[in-house]
Amino acid sequence: MLDSFEILTTSGVVLWSKTYAPTSPSIINSLITSVFIEERTLPGAGVADDISAANNPPYKYDQHTCKWTTVKELGLIFVAVYRSLLHLSWIDKLVDNIKIIFVELYGDQLRKPHTTIVKCAFDDYFDQQIRQLEKTALNRDTKVAESTALRAEAPASVTQDFGNEPPPLPGILSRGASKNNYKDLTSNESTPIATPDTSRPSTPASHLLTGKGGPGGKGSRRARKAANTPTAYASSGDELQSKRDKASKPAVAKKGRKWDADGLADEDSDTPLDYSAPANGATSGEDEIKERPGAMKEIDQSSWGWKNEKGEFFLKDLDDQVDSILASATAKKTDTVTSSTGIVGSSISAIGGYFRSIVGGKTLTKEDLEKPMKAMEDHLLRKNVAREAAIRLCEGVERELIGVKTENFESIQTRIESAMESSLQKMLTPTSSHDLVLEINAIKKQRPYVISIVGVNGVGKSTNLSKICFFLLQRNFKVLVVACDTFRSGAVEQLAVHVRNLKELTAREGTGKVELYQKGYGKDAANVAKDAVTFGAQEGYDVVLIDTAGRRHNDQRLMSSLEKFANFAKPDKILMVGEALVGTDSVAQARNFNAAFGNGRSLDGFIISKCDTVGDMVGTLVSMVHATNVPVLFVGTGQHYNDLRGLSVQWALKKLMSSN
C-alpha cells in the first residue's frame, strides 16, 4: 500500500497530502534536490515535462520509492511514496489520474497570483481513485480464475445480499458446475463479458452480480424480462433514485468518510445500476424491489444499510464526475492531435504564429523550437562542448520551453538563449560553497588537510599541484608535497624541481613552508600516500598535497588502483585535472575517474587547465560538470605559479553565450 501521496508546488508549499504511514519529509526533499535541482538522474529535467509518471524514472531513497509527475504550467509536483519492496501495478495510473483531476478541479485557484492558498476537499476524489484502481488491478490479477470465482460468489450472495469484498477462492466446487454457470452467463447476458471495460470500477461488480443471479435462474430470468421492458425499469429506478436522494441529501457531506470501510462492498453490489447495460442494472435494482419490497425500507433505517445507501449515492455522483474529467482529458489529447487539420484554421494560426513569433506572446511548440534549438546545439558544439552534453542540454531546454508563452517583444531566439543561460548557470553553480582556506582552517592543528590530484597523462597535474601549493604557501600554510607517481620515470624529479622553485619563492617572501616527500620508484602508490599522511600529521603540516601517476581513463588496471589509493590516503579532496583543449573525450574521462574510487567516494572538484589557450571555447567545463555533477573549483590560466583562479560562473557564461 502507499505510504503517502503529496501534491506540492515548485515553490515548496504542500497543497494537499495524504499519509498512510508516517514518512520522513527528507524523502521528497531529496527527490526535489537530486532530480529537479541538481538533475542527477535526468539531465535537463527540472519541472519541465508534463509527461506521465510511467515515463519519469522512479526515484529511490532510503527504502522508499517515489513515483512522480509534474505540471509545468502550474508548477505542480505530484509524488507517491511507497516502500520499495512493494510492487504496485496501478501506481502510475494513480499519479496520472490524480494530476488530471486535481488540475481540472483547482486549476483556476492555482493560477491566482500572490497566494498559496488552495481550498481543496480532495480526499474523496483521492479515495475514489485508490479504490477504483486497486479494484481494476485486482480484477486483472484474478481474471484467469474468474469463472470459478463467480461460482463461489453465488451461494454467498443469496444469503448476503450486499456482497462483501471479492469472494474467497472456491475449493469445494466441482468444475462442471462452474463451467455450467459460466456458459449460462455468456449465453444470457453477453454484454458485460464481451466488452469488458477494465477502466471501469463496475467491471468486476457486473460479473459478480450476474453470477449472483445465475444459479437460482429466477433472478436472471427476471432480469432479462426487465431488460426487455425498459419503462418498468426506468420508473422503478427513478423511484428508487428519488427515495435515495431524500434519504441521503442531508448527510452526504457530514458522513462522507464513514462508509469508507464498506465502500468496496457497496460499489460491488450496486454500481451497475448506474452505469452498465440495463440488463445488469435491472438485475440488482429489480431484484431488490420486486423480491424484497420491505427490505428497502428496512435497510434504509438500519444504520448499516442506510449508510450504505447514502454512501453509494454519493459515490455515484463522484464517480461520474471523475470519469467525465478523465474522459474529457483523453478527448482533449486526441483533439489536439487532429484539430490543426483544417486549411483555413491552420493558415490563420500560421499567420498569427508568425506575427507572435516577432511580437511575443506565442505559445512555443516543438516545431517552433526545432530550428533554433539546432542552431543552439551547433553554437554549443562550436564552444567545444562535447556532443553528448550539448544534445542533452538542448533537450532539457526544449522540454522546459515547450508550451511556454514568450514574453512581449521576445523572439524565440532570445527565449532559448536565456533558458540555456540559466540552465548552464544552474549546472555550473556548485551546490555548496567551497572555500579551501576556510576548510583547511577548520581542521588546522588537528590533522593535515589531504588533497590529491588525479587525471590522464599530460594534462598538467604536477603544474596545477604546484600552483595550488604556491597559493597555500602565500596563505602561510605548511605544505607537504607527496610524489606518488612511482611509475613514470622522471616524474619525481619533475616534482622536485617544482618544490625547489617554490622553496626559493617562499624563502624570498618569507611565508609558509614546503617539503617534498618521496620514496623513489616502484613502490605501491597507496602505501606511499598513507605513510606520507602519517608523516605529515607527525610533523605538523597543514596540508598534504599528493600527486598521482597519470593514467588513461580506459586503462582498467591503473584505474582500479585508485580505489585502494582513496582508501589508504583518505583525501579530504580529490581533484581531477582536465584539459580545456580536450574535446569529446572529456565526458568519458570525467565519468570514469568519478567512478573509480569505489562506492561512496567520488571526485570533489575539477581543475580545468590551459584555459588561456582556448579563448571563448571553454566547453570542456560544461562537458565535465554535465557528466558528473562535480563542480569546477579552479581554472588554470597560464604558465606561472599564480595563474590559478577560482571559477566565476558569470565569466564562464559570458564566454559560452558570446557569439563568434
Next chain:
Amino acid sequence: MSTIQDWAHALMNPSPVGLIIAILIALTIPIFLHTVVFKASGLTTLPSILLLSPSGSGKTSLLTLFERGTPASTHTSQTPLAVECSLPVGTTASSDKYRSTHDPTSLTHKKFLLIDTPGHGKLRHHAQSSITNPQNLKGLIFLVDSATLSAGDEGLRQTADYLHNILLMLQKRSTGSKAAKALKDIPVLIAANKMDLFTALPAALVKSSLEAEITKVREARSKGLLDSGIGMEDEGEENDDWLGEMGSKEFRFKQMEEFDVSVEVLGGNVCGEEPKVDRWWQWIAERL
C-alpha cells in the same frame, strides 16, 4: 489586370472606411503601447519584504504562516514565490503612525508582498537578482536555523557564507555607482528561527557565533583565489571585497551601519507548539 487596378483605386481613394481604419489604428497604437509598457514595468507594486536563507531554515513555512495564520507543511523550494500579506491587527505600519485612528483607511490593514526565495546553493541567483533589481524592497529577512549553528558545524559555515555574500552585496550597493546609491538602503533582520527546538541557540548566541564565523569567512575570502575573469583580460576591475570596517579584526553587524545597512537579530519560531513571530511582525511593521 483591371481587378488589380480596381483594388489599387479602392485602396488609394479617400473612402470613409479607409479613413476610419486609419483613425482607429492611430488611436489604438498608443493605447496598446501604454498597456504593454506598463505591464512590463510593473509600476504598481506593493512594498515588498524579501526572505532568504540557506535551504531548510523555514522560509516557506514562515511565508505560509504569515499568509494564513498556521504554517503549511513544506518541501525544498525551487522557484521564488511572492505572496500578498497584510499586517495583523495590533500592529501599525510606520507610515501610518500619524494617521488618525478614525481614518477609515486605517481599517484596511497595510498590505505588502512577502517574497520567498529558494535557498539551495544552485538557485540563489533568484534572491540575488531581487536585491540587485529591487522593486519597492523595504527589507530583507535572513532566516537562520538556530539549531544548526553550534561551533564547527557545517550549517554555521554555510549560513555565514551566504549571509556574508548578501551583506557584501548590500555594502557594494551603498558604495557603488550613483544609480544604486539613489535607492534606499535596505535593513536586514536576522530571524533566529526554530527556537522551539531543544538544541536551538538563543538569539544573542546566534548573533555572536554568526559574527565570529563571518569574520573567518571574510578573512578566508580576502586570502582566497581571485575568480576567473578578474585581472585576466582587459577589464581591470578592482577587487574591494572586504565586508565591514576596513582593517577591523573582528566583524560586527554594527559595522554595517556605516554603509546604511541596519542589522537586527531577533528570535522566534514558525512551527512547534505555538508560533512565536510577533517580534518579526513588529520589525516588518516598522519598515512599511
